[in-house]
Amino acid sequence: MRKQERERLILQFLDENGYIDVSDIESKCSVSAITARRDLEKLAKLGYLVRTHGGAVKEESVSNLFSFSKRIDHSTKKKIAIAKYASQFIHDNDAILMDSGTTIFRLCDFIQKRNDLKVITSSLPVASELIKSPAIKVFLIGGEVFPDRRATYGPIASEHISHYHAKKAFIGTDGVSIQSGITVQDVNEVTRIKSMINVADKVYLLCDSSKIEQNSLFKMAPISTIDYLITDDAVSEEIVEKYKEAGVEILVAEVE
Amino acid sequence: MRKQERERLILQFLDENGYIDVSDIESKCSVSAITARRDLEKLAKLGYLVRTHGGAVKEESVSNLFSFSKRIDHSTKKKIAIAKYASQFIHDNDAILMDSGTTIFRLCDFIQKRNDLKVITSSLPVASELIKSPAIKVFLIGGEVFPDRRATYGPIASEHISHYHAKKAFIGTDGVSIQSGITVQDVNEVTRIKSMINVADKVYLLCDSSKIEQNSLFKMAPISTIDYLITDDAVSEEIVEKYKEAGVEILVAEVE
DNA sequence: GTCTAAATGGTTATTTATGATTGTTATAAT
DNA sequence: ATTATAACAATCATAAATAACCATTTAGAC
Numbered sequence: 001m002r003k004q005e006r007e008r009l010i011l012q013f014l015d016e017n018g019y020i021d022v023s024d025i026e027s028k029c030s031v032s033a034i035t036a037r038r039d040l041e042k043l044a045k046l047g048y049l050v051r052t053h054g055g056a057v058k059e060e061s062v063s064n065l066f067s068f069s070k071r072i073d074h075s076t077k078k079k080i081a082i083a084k085y086a087s088q089f090i091h092d093n094d095a096i097l098m099d100s101g102t103t104i105f106r107l108c109d110f111i112q113k114r115n116d117l118k119v120i121t122s123s124l125p126v127a128s129e130l131i132k133s134p135a136i137k138v139f140l141i142g143g144e145v146f147p148d149r150r151a152t153y154g155p156i157a158s159e160h161i162s163h164y165h166a167k168k169a170f171i172g173t174d175g176v177s178i179q180s181g182i183t184v185q186d187v188n189e190v191t192r193i194k195s196m197i198n199v200a201d202k203v204y205l206l207c208d209s210s211k212i213e214q215n216s217l218f219k220m221a222p223i224s225t226i227d228y229l230i231t232d233d234a235v236s237e238e239i240v241e242k243y244k245e246a247g248v249e250i251l252v253a254e255v256e
Numbered sequence: 257m258r259k260q261e262r263e264r265l266i267l268q269f270l271d272e273n274g275y276i277d278v279s280d281i282e283s284k285c286s287v288s289a290i291t292a293r294r295d296l297e298k299l300a301k302l303g304y305l306v307r308t309h310g311g312a313v314k315e316e317s318v319s320n321l322f323s324f325s326k327r328i329d330h331s332t333k334k335k336i337a338i339a340k341y342a343s344q345f346i347h348d349n350d351a352i353l354m355d356s357g358t359t360i361f362r363l364c365d366f367i368q369k370r371n372d373l374k375v376i377t378s379s380l381p382v383a384s385e386l387i388k389s390p391a392i393k394v395f396l397i398g399g400e401v402f403p404d405r406r407a408t409y410g411p412i413a414s415e416h417i418s419h420y421h422a423k424k425a426f427i428g429t430d431g432v433s434i435q436s437g438i439t440v441q442d443v444n445e446v447t448r449i450k451s452m453i454n455v456a457d458k459v460y461l462l463c464d465s466s467k468i469e470q471n472s473l474f475k476m477a478p479i480s481t482i483d484y485l486i487t488d489d490a491v492s493e494e495i496v497e498k499y500k501e502a503g504v505e506i507l508v509a510e511v512e
Numbered sequence: 513g514t515c516t517a518a519a520t521g522g523t524t525a526t527t528t529a530t531g532a533t534t535g536t537t538a539t540a541a542t
Numbered sequence: 543a544t545t546a547t548a549a550c551a552a553t554c555a556t557a558a559a560t561a562a563c564c565a566t567t568t569a570g571a572c
């Protein structure tokens with residue numbers, strides 16, 4: 001296989017999966033790691049992808065005003081896998097709520113091609129990304145903008161959410177446990193997420209396995225308020241059982 | 257095998273496989289490497305394929321680079337001058353409304369260092385720009401996002417604006433005339449700008465001189481609703497007088 | 513048969529692509 | 543926070559592909 005053919009393959013894989021490992025290229029293309037890295041380096045230079053430690057992620061936001069700084073860590077992969085898995089619950093004609101946070105943001109990659117999708121979001125990056133898709137209507141939740149999270153919050157935002165109704169809500173969190181429920185680091189998030197849960201029929205909590213049975217500072221809602229918890233495959237069978245007993249179905253996304 | 261026959265085979269193979277090696281041609285057609293290369297060279301020249309080191313790939317598989325043309329033309333200069341001039345009316349501790357549009361967006365550059373400034377905006381680019389400044393609080397007007405303008409609009413947006421009050425509103429337009437007042441190209445803009453005017457003490461209309469005494473499709477508000485019109489130095493003294501009589505002060509920004 | 517022009521093949525210096533090694537740095541596990 | 547592991551950049555080395563040059567063959571014209 002030639003260089004160009006490899007490059008095409010890399011970009012195609014990246015488009016479908018959101019990320020690629022150096023080792024993926026090694027095995028798929030039968031080249032050494034250094035060659036794989038050189039390919040990624042070149043493509044990154046051209047702006048087709050963003051290099052990470054051990055691979056690369058899709059350059060989803062060349063023209064995105066609110067792009068997240070691309071973090072170079074392994075957990076990115078988990079988040080993408082979780083997002084990809086979650087995307088299967090989003091269908092044409094749906095009206096969904098999308099909260100802020102990197103995991104939720106990754107959902108954008110996988111729902112760009114939905115038809116007649118209505119997305120209500122508090123996240124500026126999500127809005128900025130999804131308005132590129134002509135068949136998606138984006139509704140931005142107004143309110144004060146929280147610079148760190150690039151999302152709106154505050155009483156006006158919470159009030160604003162009550163204007164809407166959605167089939168499904170996709171939210172992220174800093175921690176979740178059976179004992180304390182959903183907990184977050186920032187008190188500003190609390191009311192907004194509560195409002196989202198209130199106006200949605202089904203609530204999907206997206207969080208990687210490292211956050212399960214971890215508590216953050218502020219209690220937001222009991223575990224019973226969520227319907228599905230989507231996480232990565234590093235979660236133990238034991239925890240899945242426990243959560244099932246607590247009324248939460250854990251859905252496991254395979255991380256490659 | 258004839259030359260033409262080889263060429264046909266090469267293109268066919270390329271169409272099926274996406275790529276071809278020089279060695280493939282050598283074995284398939286029983287010719288030397290140099291002949292194979294000459295064939296590829298010719299076909300590449302004609303645009304049927306793209307040459308690679310060691311072979312060739314399909315023409316379409318080479319993706320194009322995204323080209324950002326960030327030209328600063330004359331009208332951009334005017335807009336910058338107008339924005340710079342307008343920025344002197346924005347002070348520390350102010351609460352202001354900023355609409356969408358390129359001219360208004362240029363204001364961001366000149367107010368980044370204000371202290372305790374509250375900015376209420378319908379524009380995603382404005383929000384994304386100003387949240388970088390720690391001393392500026394940004395309030396985003398919620399509602400449906402209008403992809404072309406990267407701004408929110410619709411009944412929810414208009415209703416949302418009524419939650420706020422601001423000292424000054426900075427708005428743009430597609431046309432303004434004494435006869436028809438402020439007019440815009442898009443009907444979606446109408447109600448939002450109206451709402452903005454309603455909640456602001458003073459209204460600043462920013463528009464370059466080419467739009468003065470020009471009418472666009474939708475009437476938005478009579479000329480009397482605006483307090484100041486900031487434009488560039490290509491406006492005639494005669495028009496300034498006329499507008500003064502109509503109760504609008506025209507402020508002229510020098511372009512360079 | 514001899515000539516001409518196009519096509520093809522061989523040789524060599526050069527360029528390009530790839531691989532191996534080593535010390536450094538980033539990430540994950542503890 | 544500390545340690546172990548994996549990924550990294552930098553360097554050099556190697557192999558393959560290339561361009562440029564000249565030589566040879568082939569097909570058709572006279």
